[in-house]
Amino acid sequence: METQTNKELKDILNGENVHFNLSVAKLVEIAVLRKRSELTSTGAVTAKTGKYTGRSPKDKFIVDEPSVHDKIEWGSVNQPISEEKFDKLYQDVINYLDEKELIVFDGFAGADKRYRLPIRVVNEFAWHNLFVHQLFIRPTEEELKTHEAQFTVISAPTFEANPEIHGTNSETFIIVNFAKKVVLIGGTRYAGEMKKSIFSVMNYLLPQQNVLSMHCSANMGKDGDVALFFGLSGTGKTTLSADPDRKLIGDDEHGWSDDGVFNIEGGCYAKCINLSAEKEPEIFNAIRFGSVLENVVIDERTHVADYDDNSLTENTRAAYPLHYIPNALIPSVAGHPNVVIFLTADAFGVLPPIAKLTKEQAMFHFLSGYTSKLAGTERGVTEPEATFSTCFGAPFLPLPPRVYAEMLGEKIDKHNAQVYLVNTGWSGGPYGVGKRMNLPYTRAMITAALNHELDKEEFTAHPVFGVLMPKNCPGVPSEILNPRNTWADKNAYDAQATKLASLFVKNFETFSDIPESIKQAAPKAE
Structure with a gap:
């Protein structure tokens, strides 16, 4: 039976046990004193997240209310929850937090001031607050004086939902309410949920301002040339964008406006x-x-x-x-990209280490968002498994995929950007037989693409995927550029390529209203 009276967030934030916008040093001190974290030998804070060591996609919801009902791509990614269930859970979380010592961060998402979102994050854990302080954009003292949050994240990791009462799937919940401008998180200590929930919010808001929101890293060359790196976790986005010869714009989330690219975050x-x-x-x-x-x-x-x-x-x-990062670009705002790179870790050993794409092939591979799971990394996975994540970021896209794909196509066209597919996965055979692509070779291929050295080379079309493979690339053995050459058994390669192509085709059948020209860019599975 409930004994607490209903509380408002603003009421509990006026309490004595609430700390606003603490310094990094103070947050580290509190995190260690509360014994939820430890210091490493380099001074970093380290914490264990317990049961959840990653995102919990089955526990992510959007409140189904009139302002968003006809805009959201509802389904397994964007699961609906009723306003009534949200209100009950929200009130229970607020009542629960009323007895806790809380820490609040005020900051921004979006380095371009024209599109940035003022946010507030309310935390139960000090190390969580340190996390958001480092990951989002930190305001100046002057900006803090006039800061008014337009979205609030409330994180209560030790509060567990009751599915029968709250309408959740488990004790864990990550719920976005666009009408009330609130993200409610509980039952998980994994800090990445806070970061990605705000990214999901920006993926809803920015396209409605004619800004393409993207799950990608970005960097800039000495002449101001900008490159984007799309890819799912483990494909090398962060590693390959941290280039000592280029300025890092950001490692994970960006917007592309009519004026150029900007980082959504303030950290990596x-x-x-x-x-x-x-x-x-x-x-x-x-x-x-x-x-x-x-x-x-x-x-x-x-x-x-x-x-x-x-x-x-x-x-x-x-x-x-x-x-x-020593060569970071701050503020993280730059011009229009002239090179776009799709990263994939192909454990089938089929895709070329680098290939040039036509605009239609670029749209096909962007919508496909391919990489692969490895044998042994998950229970029951005994051989490579194809993974497709629309626009290289399906878990964070509230709007229909075609919204993001059409915007990318228009921007590639308008700014004459060259698109490459880069395989950071396996060569000479699938996982367990072949070897992981040599990182220095991958860096050399990307450098050649960014410096337009590949423009001078001769290309040949892949017989199954149709993408254009360079015959030579500076700093890379020419024999590895065509993946079929690296396999001892050429017939086995052909069979594997056809198998992977059929998985691409099957996945693409899930899309509707796709132009025929993009469908024609699919690999040949016969």
Whole structure:
């Protein structure tokens, strides 16, 4: 039986146990004193997230109310929940938090001031608040004086929902209410839910302002030339965009307006399994005081992080502010991209290490959003599995996929951007037989694309996928550029290519209202 009276968020935020916009040092101090986190030998905060070591997509909802009902692409990604169920859960969370010591961050999503969203994040955990402080855009003292949040994230990780009462699927919930401008999160300690929920909000708001929101990293060359890197987790977005010879605009979320590209965030959220100073020095050196590690095991005596230890999860993460990368572009606003790169980690060993795409092929591969799961990383996965995530970000797209795809096509056309497909996965055979693509080779191919050196090369069409493979590339052995050449058994390669092509075709059948020219860009599965 409920004994508490209903509370309003503004009431509990007026309480004595609420702290606003604390410094990094104070947040680190509180996080360690509360014993929810520890310090590593480099001064970073590390925390364990318990049961949930990644996002919980089956527990993500959007409140189905009149203002969004006809706009949302409802389904397994955007699950509806009623206003009544949300209101009940919201009130129970507020009543629960009334007894807690809370920490509040005020900041922004969107580096371009014309499109930025003022946000407020209310946290139960200090390390969560440190996370959002580093991941979102931090206001100046002057901006804080006039800051008025247009969206509020309320995170209550120790509150567990009752599915029978609250209409959720489990004790965990991530719910966006566009009418009330609130994101409600509970039952999970995984900090990435806060970051991605605001990204989902921006993916709803920005296209309605004629701005394409994108799940991609971005960087800029010495001459102001901009490149985008699309790709799902594990394909190399963060690693390949952190280039010492180029300015980093951002590693994960961007908007593309009529004036150019801007970062939605103020920090980076890098996977750090097997991280090393030799291979990824920019990321390795960014993990210092003020950074947040999730599920990274540390030595009990020395507190040195063991980035090779996956005993808690493969999805170990590091969050740090953008300015921890030496060559970051701040503010993170740049011109129009002239090169767009789609990254895929093809564990089938079929796709070329780099290939040039026509506009129609670009739209096909953008809508497909392909990468692959590896054998052994999930229970029951015994061989490579194709994974398709629309627009390389399906879990975060509230609007129909064609909205984002059409906007990308228009911008590629208008700004004459060249699109490449880059395979950071396997060569010489599938996972378990072939080898992972050599990272220095991948970097050399991307450099050649960005510097327009590939424009001078001769290309040949892949017999199944139709994409154009360069015959030569500076700094890369020419024999690996055609993947069929790297397989000992050419017939086995042909069979594998046909198998993967059929998976692409089957996935594309789920789309409707797609122009015939894009359908014709599909691989040949016969």
